[in-house]
Amino acid sequence: MSILYDERVDGVLPKVDKSALLAELREQLPDMDVLHTQEDLKPYECDGLSAYTTTPMLVVLPERIEQVERLLKLCYQRNVPVVARGAGTGLSGGALPLEQGILLVMARFKHIIEVNPEGRYARVQPGVRNLAISQAAAPYDLYYAPDPSSQIACSIGGNVAENAGGVHCLKYGLTVHNLLKVEILTVEGERMTLGSDALDSPGFDLLALFTGSEGMLGIITEVTVKLLPKPQVAKVLLASFDSVEKAGRAVGEIIAAGIIPGGLEMMDNLAIRAAEDFIHAGYPVDAEAILLCELDGVEADVHDECDRVKVVLIQAGATEVRLARDEAERVKFWAGRKNAFPAVGRLSPDYYCMDGTIPRRELPGVLKGISDLSEEFGLRVANVFHAGDGNMHPLILFDANQPGELDRAETLGGKILELCVKVGGSITGEHGVGREKINQMCSQFNSDELILFHAVKAAFDPSGLLNPGKNIPTLHRCAEFGSMHVHHGKLPFPELERF
């Protein structure tokens, strides 16, 4: 393996001849849509993370798996990199295209193949929207649990590629915990099944390895997800606190009391005020922080848990605890939370949404640390996040038109992620690494770990053609980023020559 994928992006590989490739695609796959004009390519230059844009060389829109198969075989023969894309809602630039590569859009694979209530699974094509699965399962009182905020638009293939999370992941797990089987095409265009319809699959757990691999190990052609029974009832408690640290501590104490809420979300004063101004959810605008704690299950169980959570919240110093009195108020409480990002967006010309995860016990300290950093950098930070699973989303407010503010916001964001890593957390919770966090991976992992990642990548894709330049940084990149220890101008790692 002499040339590595990250280097492709930096232009080490000989250029691909666009018109020759286009001609070959038209000849070999005459019935597959191929976009090639600047005008047609423009809409595909970024995903949900608009900070990074690249015009793809070509965009292909297959409608049948056989087309994807032939396309991959052709690209493999011609040494052309391939970036797969679902609905394009990703927030870390995982589907950012390449100037010298093909953008493979899987959005037309929208067929729900089977919903099986007895086996409690659904078998779907990768372009099926997350919410559409739950809608198809609803007649059987089943649903698909992972619920990213973008669930109305994002597709299951992208969810698998990014191991997507959501409000309910605390109780019901991430995408990886809700999968049975994935059909893929390898970089060589060979069909392969990862996982099985049965409980467990022998050999190495390639399904879990593949989940969250950001399009680097293969192309998803079919997904079998687990379905769960819909909870009979859901109730939500709103607790007010006079400090964010106290609210942070209360989170750990609810969990320590043996309760797993369906959702456990936190908002600080800046976010509360913004959401209240926007949505009129009935939030206490004087509170320094609120917790929204949803309990779901059967009626009696939920009733019992509500009582227990109330006691914990009051002992943890909540100044007020309110149970949403009816379904309308419950929906309103959640509407405030779900619209908190656009609400905060009204406070400032720009904001930068971070995504980091920390162990729950570290919440009070990290919230204090973020507040100190906010003061130090002179930028407001709003906190709205999945507190129960320690997945933070600090929103850094800034004005890109003020000279230096964007830089300051980015530096502050980096510091917050470093703080997460320092306390045993990670640089991403549910948004993935993609292109955005590739440098931060150098802080998260040491060179042995990165080498192992590259070796695993090479086991699936030795040619490095699948989504090069994302997710796993080269050691060269880390050395340049400065996170690795370079002594006296010399790299200490002989492995750098390999990767």
Added chain:
Amino acid sequence: MSILYDERVDGVLPKVDKSALLAELREQLPDMDVLHTQEDLKPYECDGLSAYTTTPMLVVLPERIEQVERLLKLCYQRNVPVVARGAGTGLSGGALPLEQGILLVMARFKHIIEVNPEGRYARVQPGVRNLAISQAAAPYDLYYAPDPSSQIACSIGGNVAENAGGVHCLKYGLTVHNLLKVEILTVEGERMTLGSDALDSPGFDLLALFTGSEGMLGIITEVTVKLLPKPQVAKVLLASFDSVEKAGRAVGEIIAAGIIPGGLEMMDNLAIRAAEDFIHAGYPVDAEAILLCELDGVEADVHDECDRVKVVLIQAGATEVRLARDEAERVKFWAGRKNAFPAVGRLSPDYYCMDGTIPRRELPGVLKGISDLSEEFGLRVANVFHAGDGNMHPLILFDANQPGELDRAETLGGKILELCVKVGGSITGEHGVGREKINQMCSQFNSDELILFHAVKAAFDPSGLLNPGKNIPTLHRCAEFGSMHVHHGKLPFPELERF
């Protein structure tokens, strides 16, 4: 990679000089126990699967991680294979030693480092017994959910290596679903952390990949497991059926009704009679099959679910449904199930315990198929198994002293596993592949898939020194086993030259 690990077992590698290695170990690790006499080695010649035995070259019993680290570095330098072993309760020969290798016994690492109720995890050394974790967590009303039958003896390191299951896995998942983090030593003796204390870890999911990898990717030195709150109450229903197929169908219907029992076990008439004779559990000896369905959670919830399950069972054709009237009867119902294997052992001089997994919906058909095979081979088969997750344990009764019976039992066992694979299941549920099922892996996976497994193995252990000859068969072996399609004496796979 010229020499592959399976070939080492067949003696391709130059022999290790035992006395030179022993002398070096004593010099470099003077305070580590090393066993080398035939008498001392004897107890280590097999694990829980006594059908396969090999005398290890040397057995080492380290007490500190530093010793394991130095041992691995030495073995790596000297090209000596290493097989790790925990409590030795494994049922597929995963810890079967090598004549030309070191058996690394991790049983002395018995320290529970931390039980953290707020973070709801326990951090333990690999030799800690499964049940000891729950005992240490009990003061906080927490427990560790996966409960293999051997939980009183088996250790958590082995549980991770085999991705162990148990009665409660239907509701609470396998080992892989209950882990946060594993500390390992690589084949080169380097420390590495897989997973994190936080919800999710960026990069590829190496923790899940490692779980169930049967000691082939690294040596476990520390495990952080998730703890769950203990259910307030548990009740068990006993349902009788006049056919195994009806009982099999009822299993799928309970799940389809949106209920996830804490345990859902099935026994057929042969097993019922054996258990009743032995334990006097109060089972209906005339029933063709029974289901034991345990519901756990808070009082009201469990009460409600019991009512719903009763309705489903009666609709599915149960001739009788009994709720254990008190805790004593509940324990008795389970005692019958838990002692069913030794009870069946009283019926016949020998029995062969199979372990296969199938999709739940296939239960009625596969049970019928097993019954037909039993008749065809003239051998009785008792069925006692985790019905809820489709994990079957057919017990084939035979007499090894009758000429040909052992062979017939093994052939019948192979046919049952083939049936499992045919309906979309797998050749193992919770016992692993180890040495026992290595040939069956050739039926389960095609050559592309096996090549990928080998490439993943090589990413962690290019030298192939860790537990060679287990879990993943070489393509050579599969060709010899005859499960791969060999046409006109020629192997169709050019990759065979590589693996």
